[in-house]
Structures are given as C-alpha cells and as structure tokens.
Amino acid sequence: MEAIIHIDNVHKHFGRVHALQGVSLDVHKGEVVVIIGPSGSGKSTLLRCINHLEECDSGSIVVDGIPLDSAQNINAVRREIGIVFQSFNLFAHLTVMQNLTLAQRVVLKRARAQSEKIALELLTKVGIPDKAQAYPIQLSGGQQQRVAIARALAMNPKIMLFDEPTSALDPEMIKEVLDVMLALASEGMTMVVVSHEMGFVRAAADCVILMDEGQIIEQATPEKLFTSPSHERTKLFLSKVLHL
Amino acid sequence: MDTQPKPRPSDRELARIPGAEPSARLDPWWWLVVLVIALTVILATVKSDPFWRILLFVRDGVAVTVFITATAFIFILIVGMLGGLGRLSRNPIIHGVATLYVEIIRGIPLLVQLIWWYFAFPVVIQQIGRWLNISVMANYQANAIVTAIVGLVFCYGAYMSEVYRAGIQSIPKGQTEAARSLGMTYFQSMRHVVLPQAIRVILPPVGNEFIALLKDSSLVSVVAVADLTRRGREFMATHFDPIEVWAMVALVYLIMTLFSARMIAWVEKRTRFER
Numbered sequence: 001m002e003a004i005i006h007i008d009n010v011h012k013h014f015g016r017v018h019a020l021q022g023v024s025l026d027v028h029k030g031e032v033v034v035i036i037g038p039s040g041s042g043k044s045t046l047l048r049c050i051n052h053l054e055e056c057d058s059g060s061i062v063v064d065g066i067p068l069d070s071a072q073n074i075n076a077v078r079r080e081i082g083i084v085f086q087s088f089n090l091f092a093h094l095t096v097m098q099n100l101t102l103a104q105r106v107v108l109k110r111a112r113a114q115s116e117k118i119a120l121e122l123l124t125k126v127g128i129p130d131k132a133q134a135y136p137i138q139l140s141g142g143q144q145q146r147v148a149i150a151r152a153l154a155m156n157p158k159i160m161l162f163d164e165p166t167s168a169l170d171p172e173m174i175k176e177v178l179d180v181m182l183a184l185a186s187e188g189m190t191m192v193v194v195s196h197e198m199g200f201v202r203a204a205a206d207c208v209i210l211m212d213e214g215q216i217i218e219q220a221t222p223e224k225l226f227t228s229p230s231h232e233r234t235k236l237f238l239s240k241v242l243h244l
Numbered sequence: 245m246d247t248q249p250k251p252r253p254s255d256r257e258l259a260r261i262p263g264a265e266p267s268a269r270l271d272p273w274w275w276l277v278v279l280v281i282a283l284t285v286i287l288a289t290v291k292s293d294p295f296w297r298i299l300l301f302v303r304d305g306v307a308v309t310v311f312i313t314a315t316a317f318i319f320i321l322i323v324g325m326l327g328g329l330g331r332l333s334r335n336p337i338i339h340g341v342a343t344l345y346v347e348i349i350r351g352i353p354l355l356v357q358l359i360w361w362y363f364a365f366p367v368v369i370q371q372i373g374r375w376l377n378i379s380v381m382a383n384y385q386a387n388a389i390v391t392a393i394v395g396l397v398f399c400y401g402a403y404m405s406e407v408y409r410a411g412i413q414s415i416p417k418g419q420t421e422a423a424r425s426l427g428m429t430y431f432q433s434m435r436h437v438v439l440p441q442a443i444r445v446i447l448p449p450v451g452n453e454f455i456a457l458l459k460d461s462s463l464v465s466v467v468a469v470a471d472l473t474r475r476g477r478e479f480m481a482t483h484f485d486p487i488e489v490w491a492m493v494a495l496v497y498l499i500m501t502l503f504s505a506r507m508i509a510w511v512e513k514r515t516r517f518e519r
Contacts, residue, residue: 051425079427089418093441102436103426148422155426 004029004159004190005050010059012045012214019045020056021214027159032191034201037211038237043194046211047161050192051081064158079107082152086164088144090136096123096147097132100154108155115154122150126180142173149180160184162193196241202226210234271509277502284495294485298476298492305475306496312389312471313458316396320457321450323397324404329434331409342405349402354395355463361395362386362467392464400457407453411446412438444515451508455501462497472496 003026012020019042027033035043048054049061052074061068063077091099100119104110110118123129126146128139136144145165152160162181166174178200185191185204193200201208201222208225210218210233218225218234226242229235288296330342349357366386373381415438423433465474476493480486 053421053425075427075429078425081425083422083425085418085422087418089416089422091419091422091437091441093444103423103428106432106436107427151422151426 002029003027004064005192006060006062007046007050008060008062010046010049010056010061012042012049012054012056014045019214020049022059023211023214023216024059025209025216025219027190027192029158029190030188031206032185032189032193032204033207033209034193034195034205035209035211036194036196036201036237036241037209037217041211042214043211044163047083047163047192047194050159050161051078051083053083079155080158081161082149082155082157082159083161083163084145084148084152084165086167088136088141088148088168090144090147090151092136095133095135096128096139099136099147100151103151104154118154119150122153123147125153125183126150127176140173141169142176145169145173145177146180149177149184153184159190159192162191162195164194166195166197198242210237212237271506271513273509274506277499277506280495280498280502284492284499287492287495294483294488295492298479298489299496301479302472302475302493302496305470305472306500308389308470309458309461309472310500312393312396312464312469313454313461316393316400316461317454317457319393319397320400320404320453323401324408325439327401327405328408328412331405332412346402346405349399354399354460355466357399358392358395358463358467361398362388362391365391388464388468392461392467392469395467396457396461396464400453400460404450404453407446407449408442410449411442414445415441447508447512447515451505451512454508455504458501458504459497 005025005027007023007025010020010023011018021042023042023046025033025046035046037043045054049056050063052061052068064080066073066077066080068074068077090096091102094102097116097119100122101112101115104115104118105112108115120129120132123132126149128143128146131139131143131147136147139147149160149165165181166177169177174197178197181191181193181200182204191204193205195201205222208220208222209216210225210231212233218229218231220229225234226238229238284299288299327342327346330338331346333339333342366384369381369384373379373384419437419441420433423437424430428436461471462473465471465477470478472493476489480489483489
C-alpha cells in the first residue's frame with residue numbers, strides 16, 4: 001500500500017540543537033500513529049514538519065503524492081491536513097461559529113449558509129452545539145480543544161495531526177477530548193498523534209513510535225511495545241510513563 | 245513532558261466578553277471638555293472684544309487644522325500598516341527599506357522635514373524636470389496644504405509603523421500558525437486573524453498619535469499654511485494683544501484635543517465588545 005505520508009531522512013536544527021537526526025517514517029491511509037518520547041526528543045518538531053510549520057533542513061516529505069517543496073505545494077498539503085495544537089489556538093476575536101466558518105469561507109470559498117451548516121454538524125459531533133455563539137475565552141479547555149478539532153475537520157482533511165492535544169487540560173477534561181479522537185480513529189481517519197495518553201494508545205493506535213534525541217528508537221504495535229519492547233531505551237521510558 | 249500552563253484569561257480578555265463589563269456609561273471626563281468649552285463661550289460673550297473677534301478671525305484656520313489632521317491621519321494609518329508589515333517581513337529587501345525609512349525619518353525633526361518638503365523638494369523636482377526636459381516638472385510649484393500633508397504623513401507614518409509592528413508582534417504566534425495550517429495565505433491570515441486582534445491592542449497608542457498629530461499640525465504654519473496657529477499670528481501682528489490671542493488659540497486646541505481623547509476612549513470601550 002502506498003504511504004499517504006512519506007518522510008525520508010529528515011534533519012532539522014534549531015541553532016546548535018540537532019532536533020531531528022535523519023528521521024524516516026511512512027504513514028499509511030487510515031493508520032493511527034502515536035509518537036511518544038521524552039521532552040525535547042523531536043516529536044512535536046517532526047509533527048510540525050509534516051504540514052511545514054517547521055521547515056526541515058534536509059530530507060524530503062511527501063504528503064498524498066505532493067512533495068513539500070514550493071509555496072504552492074505547501075498550501076495544497078495544508079488543505080489536506082488538519083492540526084490540533086496543545087494550546088488550542090482558537091481565534092480569540094471570533095465566536096466558535098466564526099472560528100469554524102472563517103477558513104471554510106476564505107480558503108474553500110464555501111457560502112455562508114453551507115459553512116454554518118457544516119460547522120453546526122461538527123459542533124454536534126464534538127458535543128457542544130450550544131456553544132456556537134460563545135467566545136473561546138468563555139469555554140473550558142476541553143471545550144476549546146473540541147472546537148479546535150471541529151475547526152480542523154471543517155476543512156475535510158485527509159490527515160489529522162495532534163500535537164499533545166491533552167497536555168494543557170485539567171485531568172477531568174482529558175476524556176472528553178480523547179473520546180472525540182477515538183471516534184475519529186474508528187471512522188478511519190489517518191492520524192498522527194503526539195501524546196502520552198496510554199489509554200488512547202492501547203485503544204486506537206495501529207503503530208507506536210518512540211523518539212529520543214531526534215531519532216526514532218522503536219516502531220511497533222502497541223501490544224508488542226507494551227509486552228516486549230526490543231530496546232532498553234523503550235523499556236526505561238515506558239517504566240516511567242506507565243508508573244509501574 | 246513539555247506541558248504548558250493552561251492559558252488563563254487576562255483582565256483585558258475578560259473585558260472583551262460581551263456583557264462581562266458594566267454597561268457603557270458616559271465617561272466622567274467629558275465634564276472637562278464641557279468646562280473648557282464653557283470657559284471659551286464665557287470669554288467670548290463677556291468680553292467679545294477681542295475674544296469673539298479672535299474666534300471669528302481664526303475660525304477658517306480651525307477648519308484647515310482639522311482638515312489637515314484628518315486627511316493626514318487616514319494616510320498615516322495606511323502607511324503605518326505597510327511600514328509595520330514591512331518591518332516584520334522576512335524578505336530582506338522589504339525589511340531593509342522599511343527599517344531604513346523608520347530609522348531615518350525618526351531621526352529628523354518634523355519641522356525640518358516640513359521645511360524640506362516645502363522649500364527643497366520642489367527645487368529638486370524642477371532640476372530633474374530641466375535635465376529631462378519635462379516642462380510639467382520644471383515648472384513644479386509646491387501646493388502648501390498638499391506638501392504639509394505629505395510631510396506629516398511621511399513623519400508620522402514612521403512612528404505608526406512601529407506601533408503596528410508592536411501590535412502585530414503582541415498577537416501569539418499560534419494564531420498565525422492555526423490560520424496558516426487551515427490553508428490561509430499570509431495575507432488572509434493577516435487580514436482575518438492577526439490584524440483584527442492587533443488593532444484592538446494598538447488603539448490606545450494610535451489615539452496618542454492622533455492627538456500628537458493634531459498638536460504637531462501647528463508646525464505647518466511655518467510653510468505657508470493658514471492653519472489655526474498661523475491665523476493667530478496674523479491676528480496678533482495687526483492687533484498687538486498676545487495674551488488674548490494665544491489664550492484663545494490654546495483654548496481652541498485644548499477643546500479639540502480633549503474632545504478627541506474622549507472620542508478615542510469611547511471607541512476603545514466600544515471595540516472591546518464583540519460584533
């Protein structure tokens with residue numbers, strides 16, 4: 001099967017820090033890939049390279065057959081990819097409804113009525129249709145993150161990226177966001193997720209990747225990783241995050 | 245893990261929520277505007293010679309001052325936005341030109357700039373016209389009001405560029421990232437996401453610039469523009485009553501600036517509420 005995301009030997013420096021050291025990864029259509037690893041291991045950087053929020057120094061990234069090599073291609077790829085950030089990044093000056101319709105209208109040129117209909121369907125899907133006229137600041141973190149997911153889905157992406165979507169949330173709000181992500185995974189969405197929610201990993205991940213110091217250490221199914229990891233580094237990391 | 249503290253609403257953000265702020269009452273500082281107007285009216289009625297005569301004499305100057313300030317300010321808002329975006333551009337040429345403009349203009353006194361535009365610039369145009377044999381340019385004469393507006397726009401545009409730059413930079417980077425990753429172009433994300441938020445932030449300094457411009461517009465009186473200040477000088481030259489003339493001119497400026505300040509405060513309060 002052809003990979004929908006093809007990452008080949010990518011390097012990235014931040015000043016003197018070598019953040020990505022020759023990372024190669026294939027993600028197939030409908031696959032849910034979860035990237036775990038310690039802080040500063042390059043997980044988020046790798047994710048942000050996929051939709052070119054970070055530019056890699058060398059190597060190549062091809063998304064759905066489109067190489068990330070020109071401004072035109074980058075915009076084309078971004079239209080196929082939705083991203084959800086740790087800090088939500090909802091547009092602070094717009095209502096929830098306007099947050100969901102802005103890019104539909106400006107980028108996809110959808111009519112107002114159509115974009116609002118789609119927005120309302122998605123808000124219903126993430127469980128907060130009653131918040132359409134609220135401003136982001138009036139919502140809880142969990143609600144904001146669900147709006148952010150709905151905003152990304154409104155663009156009909158083929159791929160969804162999640163950059164630590166639950167790390168900024170209060171514990172009791174994590175589940176409501178994970179439930180939305182699980183539903184999305186069960187619908188067959190291609191997802192790349194940076195997260196340490198092991199419950200989500202067990203329930204939804206097709207493949208888990210452990211990164212450390214800018215490299216992929218191990219790539220395996222969740223069962224394989226949790227029961228018999230092949231690398232010492234993986235064992236050490238899991239022993240810490242699983243609180244065993 | 246790279247956890248970030250949960251973003252908490254600041255007072256300013258809370259104030260943005262419709263209904264979270266007490267209903268818009270009339271700003272108490274309006275009484276100061278009323279007081280200064282009352283003082284002017286009393287002077288003009290109780291001692292109409294010379295005060296009323298002074299007011300009548302300078303009233304066309306008031307119109308000129310208002311016209312120059314308002315026209316210049318519209319252009320300053322545009323030049324400032326372009327300058328601010330230029331200062332933030334990653335294109336080294338655009339960034340260089342914008343930075344050069346801001347640094348040079350900020351380093352030269354406004355009065356010198358106005359004099360340069362009025363007395364030196366036309367000569368430059370005439371010289372070029374003579375070399376190139378273009379009679380329109382060779383016979384170029386400066387229009388005082390247009391030249392004054394150009395001078396004010398050039399100078400204040402540089403200061404305004406810095407105001408815009410600071411405002412745009414105050415908007416979290418995540419806002420642009422979210423907009424761009426939804427497929428918006430640079431200009432779309434600026435227009436729909438960054439600038440609408442930045443403009444709310446820069447409103448107080450923009451208001452300051454407006455009031456400063458209103459006052460600095462008095463400098464155009466040295467380049468043959470018959471504004472309020474120049475009309476005051478003309479009246480003094482024929483009547484020799486400096487105390488009365490300059491008291492009246494000062495009062496008229498004060499009415500305009502105090503009124504502007506209240507209007508700006510009102511707009512600021514209004515834009516906190518969402519559409």
